[in-house]
Amino acid sequence: MEKLKEAILSVIDPGFNKPLREVNGLKHLSIESETNVVDVEVYLKDHHKHQDKVKIEIIKLVKITFKYPGIRIQVFESEYKPEGFKEIKYLAVASGKGGVGKSTVTANLAYALTRLGKKVGIIDADIYGASIPFILDMKIKPLEAYDDDFMLPLAQDNIEVVSTEFFMPKEKPLMWRGPILGRMLNHYFNGIKWNDDTDIILIDLPPGTGDVAIDVKTMVPKSKVVVVTTPHVNASNVAVKAGLGAMEIGHEVVGVIENMSYYYHQPTNEKLYLFGSGGGQTVSEKLGVELLGSIPIGMPEDSSKYVYGENDIQGKFFVMIAQKLLQLL
The missing domain is CATH 3.30.300.130 (Fe-S cluster assembly (FSCA))
Known part of the structure; x- marks a missing residue:
């Protein structure tokens, strides 16, 4: 032997x-x-x-x-790390239900991390509801091949992205069962040539607890998760389930982000809680993790974009959240 x-x-x-x-x-x-x-x-x-x-x-x-x-x-x-190897960190962004702004949060986190000097990629794993390319205002075109077995992601503002929108005809709905979905995710995680300087890849998960979250755990065992909710009780109740589900399959949930927390009425210096209050705090307490930040409602200063600028109050909140996440990853 x-x-x-x-x-x-x-x-x-x-x-x-x-x-x-x-x-x-x-x-x-x-x-x-x-x-x-x-x-x-x-x-x-x-x-x-x-x-x-x-x-x-x-x-x-x-x-x-x-x-x-x-x-x-x-x-x-392989788990072997050669000398000088730079390991990419993965952070999955999850939510219990649609409509809480999970993909918008993902995109803004990517910009915030970039402002902190990090090289960021995004995997748009919300296969049936892919929206990252639209939020980033990207030109939709097929990915180019690299070295036969890999594809090159597209980039916007130095943020690399892979999404089903780059593979499908415009406005054609996806009607895939689990096995095909799994093959696409496998390609995302094992068939993309990211920039050699990439520090962090954000994974925009679909809402809820389904096949994708389980597959991500299998393909990237060390990925961590942040849960997005709104203050409303309906959203927070389901967000707790999403967080607990992530924990159950072995993900480490590192924090909660409350989106659309309030509207800041500047003339009166008041915070108007249009969707109630306390949802993010409830989720963080039930999951036993930190409430990383609460993002107020508001349009970016450049109203033609969906991503907040560094001078927008929301953009500053995202940078503060990104700083906390860097310590947790």
């Missing part, structure tokens, strides 16, 4: 172009005593791209070179 182990450890991980022994790529190797079947777990960089080639090489070693009768081989994404 030691000779077999040494042979497998000499197999090259094409993603790193290094032997498995140098990248901690062989996690498990055993031989069943009764059947003599070899059981192997291998971890590769970009495993979806390289696993078939490596599987064939290991199978040849086991069955042809060492004459074992059978093999079970599982391949996972």
Whole structure:
């Protein structure tokens, strides 16, 4: 078995172009005593791209070179971090129901993080209700290929974005079942060539607790979650369920953002609570996390845009929230 182990450890991980022994790529190797079947777990960089080639090489070693009768081989994404490696952090933005401004919050968080010097990408995982390209006022066009197996995201104001809007004809509704949805998400997470300097990728989740949140946990196990709600009791009640659901499948919820909290009436210096009050605080208390901020209602100073400028009061609130998130990620 030691000779077999040494042979497998000499197999090259094409993603790193290094032997498995140098990248901690062989996690498990055993031989069943009764059947003599070899059981192997291998971890590769970009495993979806390289696993078939490596599987064939290991199978040849086991069955042809060492004459074992059978093999079970599982391949996972490598956890090895080479010296100087810059790990991208993922933050999913969730909500219990539609209409609370989750996608607008995602877009404004991206701009706020950019103002803090971070390189940001957005995965528009709200597959059936993709809206990030419209919020960012992007030109809709197909993505370009990179190195055969990857696509290049589109960019607006130095923020890279991938969305179903770039793959579908204009105004054509998506009517996909779960398996197709899963394949699209897999492409988002494993088939996009992000800028090498990317610090954070925001994931705009669909409302509720469904397939996408579960798939995101599988594809990006270390992603964290922020929950968006409004002050209204109907929104906050469902937001609690979304947060608890995220926790149940293993996501770490790091905070709550209350959107459309109040309207600031400047002439009287009053806050008018048009949708009630206290929803965000309720959600944060029930989830046991911080209320990161409350965003007042208002149009951006540039009324042609959906994203607040750095001089808008809302834009300043988003920067403060972004500063807190950077400490939590």
